[in-house]
Amino acid sequence: MSVPADMETAVLPAMPLQHPRIEPTLARRIRLVCFDVDGVLTDGGIYLGATLDGDRAMPFEFKRFDIQDGLGIVMLRECGLTLAIITGRVSEAVAMRAKELRVEHVVQDVHARKLPALRRLCADLDCPLDDVAFVGDDLPDLGVMRGVGLPVAVGNAVPEVRRLATLQLTACGGRGAVREFAEALLQARGEWMDAVERYVRSRSVDHADGDLARAGASA
Numbered sequence: 506m507s508v509p510a511d512m513e514t515a516v517l518p519a520m521p522l523q524h525p526r527i528e529p530t531l532a533r534r535i536r537l538v539c540f541d542v543d544g545v546l547t548d549g550g551i552y553l554g555a556t557l558d559g560d561r562a563m564p565f566e567f568k569r570f571d572i573q574d575g576l577g578i579v580m581l582r583e584c585g586l587t588l589a590i591i592t593g594r595v596s597e598a599v600a601m602r603a604k605e606l607r608v609e610h611v612v613q614d615v616h617a618r619k620l621p622a623l624r625r626l627c628a629d630l631d632c633p634l635d636d637v638a639f640v641g642d643d644l645p646d647l648g649v650m651r652g653v654g655l656p657v658a659v660g661n662a663v664p665e666v667r668r669l670a671t672l673q674l675t676a677c678g679g680r681g682a683v684r685e686f687a688e689a690l691l692q693a694r695g696e697w698m699d700a701v702e703r704y705v706r707s708r709s710v711d712h713a714d715g716d717l718a719r720a721g722a723s724a
Contacts, residue, residue, distance in 0.1 A: 547679040
């Protein structure tokens with residue numbers, strides 16, 4: 506079914522002006538946004554089990570991801586930010602979710618050596634640590650958060666992480682924290698409402714050709 510032309514061109518009502526939660530100059534400087542996984546992209550819970558393949562047990566692991574967080578990640582990417590996941594746990598579920606959201610850089614290090622991993626990534630991207638935002642929740646994230654330009658703590662973060670964070674989110678990991686951060690960053694950059702309008706237009710036609718419509722379907 507086609508959408509009437511007036512609906513395609515309609516613009517959402519203006520939102521009340523709010524003071525940016527992130528200093529705009531800092532927000533516009535950010536080029537690379539990195540996320541921890543357990544406790545940030547998820548609520549920190551891990552479902553473990555196993556199935557039998559003959560006499561051999563085949564372990565499996567499930568994680569729960571938030572759909573609105575996913576769309577926030579899509580919006581960040583569509584606004585030109587480079588995205589990365591840096592986690593201290595190896596999980597196929599993380600690789601699957603990153604592929605869905607087209608997060609290009611994924612580091613899963615069982616030893617949780619996150620800062621060396623980030624330094625290598627920044628060297629590859631020619632991106633200084635001052636131009637990096639990192640969203641974390643627990644002690645393994647402290648080293649990274651001490652080094653980046655914009656350290657961010659989710660609502661369930663431990664006190665040590667919250668004290669270090671430039672931005673303290675109210676939502677918890679796996680429950681909207683990443684979406685809250687995405688909106689705060691893009692609002693401070695003056696890009697959020699334009700990004701919303703692009704997304705709405707991409708979903709208001711029968712056959713959207715843009716990357717935003719395809720990515721949004723899996724958020």
